[in-house]
Amino acid sequence: MKVTVFGIGYVGLVQAAVLAEVGHDVVCVDVNAERVENLKNGIIPIYEPGLTPLVKSNYEAERLQFTTDAEFGVKHGKIQFIAVGTPPDEDGSADLQYVLAVAKTIATYMESPKIVVDKSTVPVGTADKVAECIAAVLKTRGVSLDFDVVSNPEFLKEGAAVADCQRPDRIVIGTDSAVAESKMRELYAPFNRNHEKLIVMDVRSAELTKYAANCMLATKISFMNEMANLAEKLGADIEKVRLGIGSDPRIGYHFIYPGCGYGGSCFPKDVQALVRTAEKVGYTPELLRSVEAVNGRQKEKLFSHLQSYFNGDLAGKRIALWGLSFKPNTDDMRDASSRVLMENLWAAGAIVQAYDPEAMNETQRIYGTRADLNLMGTKESALNGADALVVCTEWNAFKAPDFDLIKETLNHAVIFDGRNLYDPAILEAQGIAYYGIGRGRSVGA
Numbered sequence: 001m002k003v004t005v006f007g008i009g010y011v012g013l014v015q016a017a018v019l020a021e022v023g024h025d026v027v028c029v030d031v032n033a034e035r036v037e038n039l040k041n042g043i044i045p046i047y048e049p050g051l052t053p054l055v056k057s058n059y060e061a062e063r064l065q066f067t068t069d070a071e072f073g074v075k076h077g078k079i080q081f082i083a084v085g086t087p088p089d090e091d092g093s094a095d096l097q098y099v100l101a102v103a104k105t106i107a108t109y110m111e112s113p114k115i116v117v118d119k120s121t122v123p124v125g126t127a128d129k130v131a132e133c134i135a136a137v138l139k140t141r142g143v144s145l146d147f148d149v150v151s152n153p154e155f156l157k158e159g160a161a162v163a164d165c166q167r168p169d170r171i172v173i174g175t176d177s178a179v180a181e182s183k184m185r186e187l188y189a190p191f192n193r194n195h196e197k198l199i200v201m202d203v204r205s206a207e208l209t210k211y212a213a214n215c216m217l218a219t220k221i222s223f224m225n226e227m228a229n230l231a232e233k234l235g236a237d238i239e240k241v242r243l244g245i246g247s248d249p250r251i252g253y254h255f256i257y258p259g260c261g262y263g264g265s266c267f268p269k270d271v272q273a274l275v276r277t278a279e280k281v282g283y284t285p286e287l288l289r290s291v292e293a294v295n296g297r298q299k300e301k302l303f304s305h306l307q308s309y310f311n312g313d314l315a316g317k318r319i320a321l322w323g324l325s326f327k328p329n330t331d332d333m334r335d336a337s338s339r340v341l342m343e344n345l346w347a348a349g350a351i352v353q354a355y356d357p358e359a360m361n362e363t364q365r366i367y368g369t370r371a372d373l374n375l376m377g378t379k380e381s382a383l384n385g386a387d388a389l390v391v392c393t394e395w396n397a398f399k400a401p402d403f404d405l406i407k408e409t410l411n412h413a414v415i416f417d418g419r420n421l422y423d424p425a426i427l428e429a430q431g432i433a434y435y436g437i438g439r440g441r442s443v444g445a
C-alpha cells in the first residue's frame with residue numbers, strides 16, 4: 001500500500017521503516033531539512049537498536065523515501081500518518097499545533113480520498129479537531145473529497161521500538177468507518193498473522209486508551225517509589241518487597257522497579273496532559289496529580305542523598321555520573337532524571353564527570369560546552385578524581401563493574417545507585433558505602 005508518514009522522529013521513523021520492510025511503499029515527510037538530508041545519506045537521527053540497517057536497506061530498495069516536499073507526500077499515500085510531536089504547552093496540555101499543521105497541509109494538497117491516521121499521542125477529541133480542520137480547508141479550496149480520521153495510538157517502547165513495531169502486542173484502531181477499518185486491516189495484515197491483534201473501537205476510546213496505558217505504567221512506578229521511600233524510613237529493603245509482591249499474579253513483576261523517577265518523552269507529558277484534560281471536563285484527577293508529584297520528588301532523590309552525604313557542601317566536588325539517557329538502549333534525554341541531578345549539582349557548585357554509552361552527543365547538544373560538565377570516553381575514566389559515583393540509568397554495561405577499581409579510584413568510596421543495580425551486602429563487604437533507592441538505609445543513618 002502507499003503510505004505517507006508526517007514526522008520522522010522516534011515514532012514516525014520506526015513505524016515507516018517497519019511498514020516498508022513488509023513491502024509497503026512509504027514516503028516520510030519532515031519539516032527538518034537537515035534530518036531529511038541526513039537520512040538520505042544513511043545518517044540516522046536517533047539511536048534505536050536495529051533501526052540503522054532497517055532504514056538503510058529499505059531506502060536502498062526504494063520502499064522508503066525521505067522528503068521535505070509535503071505536496072509530494074500528500075499525493076503519495078492513501079494512508080497519511082500524523083506522527084509529529086505533541087509537547088506540553090504552558091499549562092501542561094498537549095500542544096496540538098504540529099498535528100493541526102499537518103492536517104492543514106494534507107487538506108491543502110489532497111486530490112483524492114484519504115485516510116488520515118493520528119499516530120501521535122493526542123487528547124480525546126483531537127480526531128474531531130483534525131477532521132474539522134481538513135473540512136475547513138477543503139471548503140475554502142471549494143473541493144469535495146471524502147476522508148476519514150482514524151486514531152491509531154503507538155505503544156512502542158524506546159530502546160525496543162523496532163521489535164515492538166514488528167511484533168506489536170496490540171494494534172488499537174479507533175474508527176467508526178467500515179472503509180477506514182478495512183484499509184487499516186489491510187495495512188497491518190503482515191503484523192496480524194498469529195492471532196488477532198487488532199482492537200477496533202470508537203475514536204474517543206482509542207485516544208483515551210493511549211493515555212490510560214501510559215498513566216497506568218507511571219502510576220505503578222510512582223507507587224513503588226512511594227513504597228521505596230517508606231522502606232528507607234522503616235529499615236526494609238524494597239527489592240525484597242518487590243519480589244514478595246510481584247509473585248502475586250494479580251500484581252506481576254513488570255514495571256514495579258523503584259528508582260530515581262521516570263522520564264522520557266511520554267510518561268511525564270502524558271500524565272500531565274491527562275490531568276489537564278480531566279480538569280477541563282470538571283473532574284479532579286487526585287491519583288494522577290499524586291503520580292506526577294511523587295515522580296517530581298523522586299527525581300530530586302539522588303541529589304538530596306548527595307547533599308546529606310556531603311553535609312550540604314557540594315561546591316567543587318566532582319561527581320562521576322553513569323547513565324544520562326532516561327532509560328537504557330536509547331539516546332533520548334527528554335525529561336531524564338540525570339538532567340535534574342546534573343542541574344542541581346551545578347547549582348550547588350559541583351562538577352559532573354559523565355559517561356553514557358549512547359547519549360553523550362545528545363548531552364553535548366543540550367548543554368553545550370561548560371566547565372562543570374566533563375563528558376568522559378569510558379565509565380572508568382569518569383571515576384578519575386571523582387568524590388562519589390552516581391548511577392542514573394540501568395545500562396547493561398553498568399551492571400557488573402570492577403568494584404575494586406571504583407574503590408581505588410574514587411576519593412570517597414561511595415556509590416549512589418538510582419536504579420538499585422547492586423547488592424548492598426556485597427558492596428559493604430568490599431568497603432564501599434552504598435545508597436540505593438529504598439534499601440533500608442537513609443544517608444547519614
Ligand code: NAI
Pocket residue numbers: 006007008009010011012029030031032035083084085086098101102119120121122154155156157158265266
Ligand atoms: P519527535 O520529536 O522525535 O519527532 C517529531 C518529528 O516531527 C520531528 O522530526 C519534527 O521535525 C517533525 N515535524 C514537526 N512538525 C512537522 C510537520 N508539520 N510536518 C512534518 N514533520 C513535522 O517525536 P516522537 O518521540 O516520535 O513522538 C511523536 C508522537 O508520538 C508524540 O505525540 C508522542 O507522544 C508519541 N509517542 C512517542 C513515543 C516515544 O517513545 N517517543 C511512543 C509512543 C507515542
